[in-house]
Amino acid sequence: MKLKKISSERVILFILEEISLILIFIFFGIFAYLRPKGILNIDTLIFTLYSAVPIGFVVLAESIVLFSGNFDLSVDQITGFSALCAARALMWFNGFPTTLSIFLPIIIGALCGSLNGILVGRVRLNPFVATLGTLMFFKGLKLVVAPTSIWATSLPVFYLSVGRSISTTIIVFALILVFLWFFFRYTRFGINIYAVGGNPESAHMLGINIGRTYFFTYVLSGSLCGLAALFYSGYVSAVPTNIAEGTMIFAFAGSVIGGVSLKGGRGSVINAFWGILLLGFIETGLAMFAVASEVRIVSYGILVITAVIIASFKDSLRDRILKPK
Amino acid sequence: MGERIPLIRMQNIYKWFGKVCALNNADFEICEGEIVGLIGDNGAGKSTLIKILSGVIQPDRGEIYYRGKKLNRLSVKDMRNLGIETVFQEQALIDCFDVGRNIFLTREPIIKLGPIKIINYHKMYEKALNPLKALGLGVSPKQEVSFCSGGERQGVAISRAMQFKAKLVILDEPTRALSIQGVRQVDSFIRKLKEKKIAVIFITHDIHHVFSLADRFMVLSRGKKILEIEKKDFTAEDLENLLLKVSEMKK
Numbered sequence: 001m002k003l004k005k006i007s008s009e010r011v012i013l014f015i016l017e018e019i020s021l022i023l024i025f026i027f028f029g030i031f032a033y034l035r036p037k038g039i040l041n042i043d044t045l046i047f048t049l050y051s052a053v054p055i056g057f058v059v060l061a062e063s064i065v066l067f068s069g070n071f072d073l074s075v076d077q078i079t080g081f082s083a084l085c086a087a088r089a090l091m092w093f094n095g096f097p098t099t100l101s102i103f104l105p106i107i108i109g110a111l112c113g114s115l116n117g118i119l120v121g122r123v124r125l126n127p128f129v130a131t132l133g134t135l136m137f138f139k140g141l142k143l144v145v146a147p148t149s150i151w152a153t154s155l156p157v158f159y160l161s162v163g164r165s166i167s168t169t170i171i172v173f174a175l176i177l178v179f180l181w182f183f184f185r186y187t188r189f190g191i192n193i194y195a196v197g198g199n200p201e202s203a204h205m206l207g208i209n210i211g212r213t214y215f216f217t218y219v220l221s222g223s224l225c226g227l228a229a230l231f232y233s234g235y236v237s238a239v240p241t242n243i244a245e246g247t248m249i250f251a252f253a254g255s256v257i258g259g260v261s262l263k264g265g266r267g268s269v270i271n272a273f274w275g276i277l278l279l280g281f282i283e284t285g286l287a288m289f290a291v292a293s294e295v296r297i298v299s300y301g302i303l304v305i306t307a308v309i310i311a312s313f314k315d316s317l318r319d320r321i322l323k324p325k
Numbered sequence: 326m327g328e329r330i331p332l333i334r335m336q337n338i339y340k341w342f343g344k345v346c347a348l349n350n351a352d353f354e355i356c357e358g359e360i361v362g363l364i365g366d367n368g369a370g371k372s373t374l375i376k377i378l379s380g381v382i383q384p385d386r387g388e389i390y391y392r393g394k395k396l397n398r399l400s401v402k403d404m405r406n407l408g409i410e411t412v413f414q415e416q417a418l419i420d421c422f423d424v425g426r427n428i429f430l431t432r433e434p435i436i437k438l439g440p441i442k443i444i445n446y447h448k449m450y451e452k453a454l455n456p457l458k459a460l461g462l463g464v465s466p467k468q469e470v471s472f473c474s475g476g477e478r479q480g481v482a483i484s485r486a487m488q489f490k491a492k493l494v495i496l497d498e499p500t501r502a503l504s505i506q507g508v509r510q511v512d513s514f515i516r517k518l519k520e521k522k523i524a525v526i527f528i529t530h531d532i533h534h535v536f537s538l539a540d541r542f543m544v545l546s547r548g549k550k551i552l553e554i555e556k557k558d559f560t561a562e563d564l565e566n567l568l569l570k571v572s573e574m575k576k
Contacts, residue, residue: 187442188433191426191433198421199419205381205417265419265420265421322469322472
């Protein structure tokens with residue numbers, strides 16, 4: 001009887017740990033049943049993936065900060081600021097080398113991330129307060145840099161073509177995903193980020209420089225926001241003033257539903273990828289049924305709350321099953 | 326001590342935490358192959374002293390010498406490179422990591438692919454088995470530490486010190502939460518270290534336990550060295566009575 005109970009709990013734990021994959025199949029099944037011609041189409045599937053890439057980079061940016069046990073409320077503002085700042089710079093400096101222009105938002109994103117890194121890693125501010133402050137700072141700075149939207153005609157063709165090309169977008173995203181997976185799995189620095197997230201005091205006792213690790217994590221996160229800015233600009237074929245606005249909540253939802261722990265130290269970029277894919281499917285499905293934007297926002301809010309409840313239930317269930325009595 | 330150059334000598338060490346003076350002009354030294362029992366009440370400064378020696382915290386004043394050579398502001402990494410391994414009272418484990426990762430954290434075996442250094446997990450888990458087996462722990466190197474019992478966790482922390490070629494092993498309450506078998510394994514590990522001429526600092530509240538292992542004892546009280554005695558001059562009971570007197574004097 002006891003054996004039966006334990007095995008059923010293990011099944012529940014397995015379901016919760018793979019919840020994002022299971023939800024992908026459920027949503028895919030529902031949409032395929034209701035609109036078979038819509039979703040069971042290779043072009044739709046590819047477009048779903050393509051349209052999920054810009055937000056996917058923001059999800060990855062949030063995820064790696066969560067690995068280190070911190071939090072970043074400013075990911076969407078860094079993305080928006082990097083996009084607008086890079087676009088404005090390209091407008092000002094006509095002679096800027098076109099091939100190098102794609103690195104501009106990444107560098108700006110990294111610099112923005114380094115500000116968070118200094119505040120959290122060096123000044124040791126609470127990450128919630130620090131990134132709330134930088135959220136407001138970059139939001140305001142966006143208006144100073146670019147009070148009006150920047151349209152495609154004002155920008156170099158090459159700069160936007162990277163994000164416009166479906167194949168380039170998906171290939172770059174896949175390469176970055178593989179790089180990050182490799183970095184967090186096979187390098188000492190990647191492992192140290194998890195260690196700092198899992199237990200900063202122990203990590204410090206073992207000689208890991210906590211401040212430097214936090215700093216680097218935020219710089220990496222900022223660079224990913226810069227990549228998001230580049231691909232958002234291409235995807236939208238312009239840089240509106242509200243670009244990437246509000247994506248922080250999706251980044252958070254994607255990370256948590258993908259299985260990245262809010263306590264730090266757990267999760268992988270592959271988990272985050274399942275979260276990204278799930279967000280992509282939900283977005284495509286809701287768009288296919290022409291669901292009103294306010295209903296979509298409500299549904300994403302429900303998704304975030306559900307993700308947090310699942311994450312907390314998963315942790316307590318895992319402890320109950322696997323911890324020695 | 327004769328004319329032997331101590332492996333480690335700490336001289337006039339001061340450490341303040343705010344207004345609290347954790348170490349007040351403390352001295353300490355240890356030679357190769359020597360086992361020193363570091364004794365004192367809670368708050369005596371034992372853990373602060375070994376954290377300084379491990380590079381976790383820096384002293385506010387004082388000097389540390391390694392084989393007679395003065396060391397300047399050394400980090401944990403530098404101290405580990407000198408062969409100083411510590412089993413902290415807090416165990417310094419990452420709960421969400423497996424046993425193997427905890428043993429090798431920051432010193433994982435690597436494969437070099439040009440400028441890229443890749444962690445060799447296969448070798449890491451294989452090597453992690455040696456100290457675990459030596460301590461008689463039946464835990465797998467791939468088991469998550471959060472699912473280990475108290476004794477197994479302590480065993481993992483000790484395995485970390487056993488894995489690397491140490492010159493000095495610092496054990497802060499190493500037998501806490503261990504079973505009788507685990508305590509025996511730790512004792513045998515300490516004796517093996519002595520045979521290999523590796524110095525050991527053993528911190529514990531259990532006078533009788535430390536008495537059976539150590540060659541020399543140092544008593545700390547309120548951050549100061551108040552007594553240093555050789556084992557041959559005292560019995561465990563004498564030492565216990567002395568410590569009781571010290572406690573009463575504090576009151």
